[in-house]
Amino acid sequence: MDLLALADFNLVARHGGFGRASRESGRPKATLSRRVADLESGLALRLFERGPRALKLTEEGRALFERTAVLLTELDEAAAAIASGGGAPRGRLRVSAPLLFSQAAMGTLAARFAMKHREVRLEVTTEDREVDMVEEGYDLVIRVNPAPDERLVGRIFLRDRLVAVASPALKKPAAGKTAPAVVRPGDVPAHAAAWELSARGRTRTLAVEPVLQLSSLFMIRDAARAGIGVACLPASLVTHDLAAGRLVHWGDVEGPEIALWALYPSRRLLSSRVSAFLEFLREAFPQGTPDELAAFME
Structure with a gap:
């Protein structure tokens, strides 16, 4: 298989058209079109x-792109590393991260990483949806409790837990009574629900009635501070409020832990940029505790 033709096919697939690929790469549009046509002819595939008005990958084209894009990137990076004597990471690094983590820490983390690795062009996109890394061109994604994906590998770099907190002015309800609650839409039914809380080695059921829904x-957290109701929030988000007495702890919420994963495409050779970012996360969160994340929100 002609590697130059395969590289041009990946270029066109990544940019979604011959014209855009030509403008981004500086390669003649006619050359790109001819090489892709030669590749199709050699493979006997469209x-x-x-x-x-549009160019769309066929099913076979998408499969070829997904299988070869990473391999071509690895070849480029291996050649660059050899040429530079295995020097500092360089090039573009695209990261997708969830909203809460980004608001809490990513601005500071990104700035520190960029100052440490001056030759890496870091781009961070914030969104809670599960992006398609290959299709959308991401090098690394950060996800909360991700579903298993055989195409991705990664590691947990941070753990958190959910806690029930409220303003000191809001009194805990007596047994069998209901507490007003601030929730996210869809977290609990519109009618009363119950949270299982544990504190000081004891477990209790807290009946809650949603009185306010915020996305x-x-x-x-701010609404809970104001005293309208109890809230179920990550411990990292309320650490400073609990220490300052703006909120009080009603108990840990029973359920699965919150695990933040750094994920990347499964590959034998890992990009030096991704490796550098993974090591940077490990250094930023050496114990992976909620308090370490809370430190970014001071």
Whole structure:
């Protein structure tokens, strides 16, 4: 297989068209079109559906792109590392991170990483949806409790837990009574629900009645501070409020832990940029505790 033709096919697939690939790479559009046509002819496969206004990968084209994009990147990086004598990481590093983690820490983390690795162009996108790393061109994603994905490997770098907190002005309800609660839409039914709480080695059931629904955990925390109801929040988000007495701890919420994973495409050779970012996360969160994340919110 012609590696140059394969590289041009990946270039066109990544940019979604011959014109855009030509503008981004500086390679003639006619050359890209000819090399892709030669590759299709050699494989006896149609790799793109060519419409009057759009270019779309066929099923075979998508499979080829997903299998070869990482390999070509590794070849480029291996050649660059050899040429530079295995020097400092360099090039573009695209990261996707969830909203709460980004708001709490990513600005500071990104700045520190960029200052440490001056030749890496870090780009961070914040969103809670599960991005397709290969299709959307990400090098690394940070996800909370991700579902198993055989295409990805990674490691946990931070753990958190959920706690029930409220303003000191809000009294705990007596046994069998209901507490007003601030929740995210969809977290609990519109009617009363119950949280299982543990504190000082004892477990109790807290009946809650949602009185306010807010989409942001930061907004929920602020509403709980104001005293409208109890809230279920990550411990890292309320560490300083608990220490300052703005909120009080009603108990840890029973359920699965919150684990933040750094994930990347399964590959034998790992990009030096990704390796550097993984090591940077390990240094930033050596114990992986909620208090270490809370330190970024001071």
